[in-house]
Amino acid sequence: MDIFLYYPWLFPALAALFGLIIGSFLNVVIHRLPIIMEREWQNECAESFPDAQIEKPQGTYTLSTPRSTCPSCNTQLRIRDNVPVVSWLLLRGKCAHCSTPISPRYPLVELLSGGLCFILASHFGFSYFSVALLFFTFTLIAATFIDLDTMLLPDQLTLPLLWAGIGLSLTEISPVTLTDSIIGAMAGYLTLWSVYWAFKLTTGKEGMGYGDFKLLAALGAWLGWQYLPMIILLSSLVGLVFGLIQLRLQKRGIDKAFPFGPYLAIAGWLSLIWGDQITHWYFSTILGVV
Template sequence: MQTLFAQQPVFCYIAVALFGLIVGSFLNVVILRLPRMMQAEWRASAAEILNQPVAVSASSRVTLSQPRSTCGHCQAPIKPWHNIPVVSFLLLRGQCANCAHPISLQYPAVEITSAVLAVIVVAVFGMTPFTGFALIFTWTLIASAMIDWQTQFLPDALLLPLLWLGLLISLGYEHNFSLVDPGTAIIGAASGYLVLWLVFHLFRLVTGKHGMGYGDFKLLAVIGAWLGWQALPIVLLMSSLAGAVVGGALMLTGFLERGKPMPFGPWLALAGWLTLVAGDTIGGAYSSLAGLR
């Protein structure tokens, strides 16, 4: 496989990009349906605690595969040939084939992002044992960030498997299955969770408010497990700066009301991914700017 990639890099990049588009289409399903599945689970749990019946019909049950995808406006089923990543959006001119209602730009944006980031990951790591895991890390971060941006929830169903996967592949560090050894991964996961846990409780004691959610702790623990505790300072710095800049811009333009919370997960995910593919470069640039070398 490595020889094929070296001989036909353009072909391999195109194949990776096409596969990334397909995965991006699936990520859109996850982004749309997983929050609904979580809400249904919470309602069922609350009803069980309150000793109340929960009537859930088969037609209303939502999974990642059922029911069929439909237009959110007219509820018309989406035909398979109208569901081709990016291409269908362009051919339909961004409108539903049945009612001409605009299709959200989120769909092609997630698909293109999934493809572009996949190509970058392959370009950085090549066809190595770690590359497949890095793609899983990347795509899960995309879904988690989008769900958090829309709902301010970071699903355990995405974060916890990714955390355990990061810890498990560290066992194969000597065989290039991971960027960090098991000790570094474990300390990274624990440090990532505890750092934001402490910040959360200090902020609550000082202001009486909740500054972030527990999902943010878990996401930083995931990043620590995959990249090691050494990556956490630069991840926190970049995510805080990105959140402050974007949050300030949104308030200045009126898209975000002052005092209204903005999710932190997308900026953690962005910083974590940038550190994955360019951690040494970013760390070196920061050290030079800070006069540390």
């Protein structure tokens, strides 16, 4: 659009505002999607094993139903209580009705969403692919926090992300060619799948979940197979450092499992924005190749 050429600051500003608004919705997704998945599993088990007398979930529970309420006093939230960041600050981080503290993670997710959208829009400028990358970012944020909370990476997030990456290449909206996108998806999945089975055959334990395979496949579809080595290396380094910190804070042993999906998401997003600079730095500084 010509308006973004005349006012280059406009697209980053609108992207940041859009990110704040969607960030509020992402908090709903992060909280409700695992519950929706659990209710679906209960319903499937009840239908598949009627003799087990498994109770089916009652009522309707979706991303929009029922309306959001305070988990403590169960009072329905007003529209003015859901204004991104501002409501939390005006309420001083407490419920307006019962004064129960509201987790600071809610405004932090909103700020994270808005901030990442601003960086992305400033870096790439306006294009249809940049708009698609905003939703790419939203999906990674939701997947990251769901995995941190539940150690699950929902197919409802990873599979649409995978097919969207391939679809954008197919329609030539993405700068990644269709061949590179498909190879990236295949190589991403098979790489972690191979590591999983090598680890399991060696130790008899499962080192990661299938959701990690699908997430790396999705990243390969969006960025192309060329970025996979960087994503795997960065995620391994970040995962090692922060995984140990997380286990230490939780006072758990090093043999305990921790989610790997968040580090794949972080590595994928960093590779998207600064992949070329990281590659140039690595070859020039570490390997001494100009």
